[in-house]
Amino acid sequence: MFALACQDRSSKPDVLKVNVDTTLSDLEYDEDTDQDKKITIEDTADKVFEVKTKDGNEVSIESTYHLSNLLQELARAKNESLTEADIKMSRVEEEPADRISRLIKTKYWDNLTRQVDKPGLERILTDTKASDSTMRRLYVPSTDSVGIAYFKSIEKDFKNFKVVVLPQNITPEYVKSINDKPGILSLKLKNGKGVPFVVPGGRFNEMYGWDSYFEGVGLNIDGRQDLSKAMVENFAYQIEHYGKILNANRSYYLTRSQPPFMTSFIRETYESTDENDTLWLKVMTRAAMQEYFEVWMEDGKKLTSNGLNRYFAEGIGIPPETESGHFDEQLAIYAEKYNMPISKFTEAYQSGNLPSQNQVKSDLSLPSLDDYFLHDRSLRESRHDTTWRLDGVCANLNTVSLNSLLYKYETDFAYLIQTYFDDSLTYDNQTFDAQYWLDKAEARKQLVNQLLWNEDDKVFYDYNFVTQSHLIYESATNYYPMWAELVTSEQAEHLKNRLLATLKAKGGILASSKFSVEKFATSDVARQWDYPNGWAPHQMLIWKGLMNYGYDDEAQELIYRWLWMITKNAVDYNGTIPEKYDVVSRTHKVYAEYGNVGTKFDYITPSGFGWMNASYQYGLSLLNEDLKTKLNQLVEPEVLFTP
Structure with missing residues (x-):
């Protein structure tokens, strides 16, 4: 359990009147032992600092969390070019969940805004x-x-x-x-x-x-x-x-x-x-x-012949946003067949100047490489970049996630037209009523149940319309239908049980299961949208999906686990709020292909991370008052919930 580690609060002044530069310098020298301009649990000092105030008093501040708060308040004063400052003890000793939420609301959104x-x-x-x-x-x-x-x-x-x-x-x-x-x-x-917009993190524009x-x-x-x-x-x-x-x-x-x-x-x-x-x-x-x-709904592209949809991102060649060498493992297969160094092969492929097929060492169909990059671009269009679930196959899949989202479009259109437009809305010279969209939604629901529902496992899986088979991959995206309110109460019960059995971890919901990664991975590359990582969008959709079907207790536990992990991480690491977490180890130290955004800063995290901030505010808005109190005390989830 988290507890205030300062000396008796009654003996402390409400405000510390300090020289900003001197106090900040002394605090860094005394407590920031690894000199990274943060005070974290990895600093090896005794975590006790005597603040010398302008009126000659000394006030003892203790614990990683309170010292990091003091560091942040001093840094803010310095950023405002203050020589002297009144540091409020209410900020130094602020309850951790309250502090995170306040900073998101009053600081982070504005810092993430661009135009x-x-x-x-x-x-x-x-x-x-x-x-x-x-x-x-x-x-x-x-x-x-x-x-x-x-x-x-x-x-x-x-x-x-x-x-x-x-x-x-x-x-x-x-x-x-x-x-x-x-x-x-x-x-x-x-x-x-x-017109302004909010970016994901501070390095984005x-x-x-x-x-x-x-x-x-x-x-x-x-x-x-x-x-x-x-x-x-x-x-x-x-x-x-x-x-x-x-x-x-x-x-x-x-x-x-x-x-x-x-x-x-x-x-x-x-x-x-x-x-x-x-x-x-x-x-x-x-x-x-x-x-x-x-x-x-354009036939042959994102709409497939069976009536369901897929991700299908057009383009030519290698996705340009990837770093050099990202595709070398795949390109090496083709380069070897063409008897060319990877660099030369890549240059020739990108320019369309590969040698003719009769110069290839063995039978090789170039479109298969084109197809690989079609799948890769489509995977990136799905925003799950990257996962072994979609690697080399994305454009062949009617995904559970996409068809759930489009079902939600159809039911939303029906709701909006009926609720706000007197059951009639004209678009492109055609008038739509709610029933038109309800019929669309019902047709999609039938197809989703026919093609994506797996009766043996009692769960939805992505459907490969080329092989006409399910992709048996345990993924958080399999539970989007509960968010979209596409399922029956009987299906919801099965889905809830399956979700908790396969994807619940100490810190929330996994992006995918360890079993699926071990089954489908073709190398030891850690994909960021896979086990052991967890992501804010998945948590938010699954919380709402569970609540849609009355599983409030299960949602409360998952919300608490996620918020506890974020809060504990911020307490231990100077307010850090990153892009994603390892929800098995409950750490922001994620060693996947793209690392973790939002962890590198001096003194103060200026903006957190967009959807992580949102998940925190959303989770707090749903969490019951008793659990909010326990969150501020950092009561371990294992104390509150059975495994």
Whole structure:
């Protein structure tokens, strides 16, 4: 159990009047033994520090947590250029869950906010992903006359900066041609200013698709519908001008969409306020309908012949956002058959100048490599980049997750039309009533149950429509149907039991099971969307899914386990809130292919991580009062819940 480790509180002043530089320097010297500008459980000092106040008193502060809070408060004062400061003891001794939640609400969301306009570009254009070695670029759709005029007018205000107007027809060939000319894509302007958005973490400067929805959940709880509505509007802009909600607004994502959450984003944002802006709601709903029909329901691409959907990200060649050498293991197979070094083979493949087939050592079909990268791009479109579940097969799968999300679109459209538009909404010269969408949802439900439900295991699995078989892989995504309210109460009981038996860990829900990774992994590479890691989106969807079917006690336990892990990690590591966790060891020290974002900072974590912040606020909003008290005391989950 966590307990205050300072001396008797009654003997302490409410405010410590200190010299900022001297106190900060002394604290670092005394307690930051590894000199990383943080005070953590890995520092080897005695964790007792005497604060010398301006009025000549000495106040003893003890424990890693309280000392790290003191460090953060001093650093904030220094950042404000204060020579002397009044450090409130209420901040030093603040309850840990309360502190995390307060900082998310009052600091982190604003620190994660960006906008694409002249002031915003001052920061965005420092990002290396916005430029090559010599030129920084902003790409603007040819259909956005307002954006073209605005950005052309400020082009001269930035050094080595170019505004590029995209062609009307954006093809995979065009996107490949600008891979060596990277840049950011413009977003919506309103009243001469960029419409703001929240980025995933401090090192990001672009708006990511599904991240935005989960961030929106937290923003709505914290009363920041100004940002939630703005991000929905940026989604609508992307649909109108880029033809899809982008993976992110970078040039190399122009052929790639992302998991569809827009109707949930619209509905939850609209209904979290007392506003009655039905015009906004109508415009946003029509934009979501455009995405549904034009992105997801085009035959032969994301819609398969069996009536269900798949991820299918168009493009040519190697995904440009990956680091050098990422695909060497796969490319080596082909390079060996062509009797070429990997570097030469890669160059030839990317340029389309491979030797003819009769020069290959054995029978080799080049499209199989093209197919591999189709699957890889589609995997990235699913945002599970990467997992052994989807490796080399993603575009052949009717995934449980995607079809659950589209079922939610269909039921959301029915609800919105019936509730707010008098059961009639016109889009593209066609009038829709609620029954149209309910029929769509029912047809999808029948197909999901027919093709994705596994009667033996009593769970949903992704369906390979090429081999006409289930991909037997234990994944958190198998439980999206409970969030979408697609299942019967009998199915929900089976799913709940299966979930807790296969994916519950000490820190929450696993992205996938150890058994599945061991079965499907073809190398020892640790994929970040697999065991032993856990992710905020999975937790949030599964909590809501369980509660949809009355499993409140199970949801409370999972929420507590997740929040306890975040809180304990922040207490032990100077407020660190990372992108993901190892939920088996309950640590932010994740050694997967991309490491962990949000763990490197000096003194203060400035912004946490977007969907991790949201999961914290969402979890607290659902947690009962007794468990909130125990969370602040850091009572171990094992004390409260049976295995």
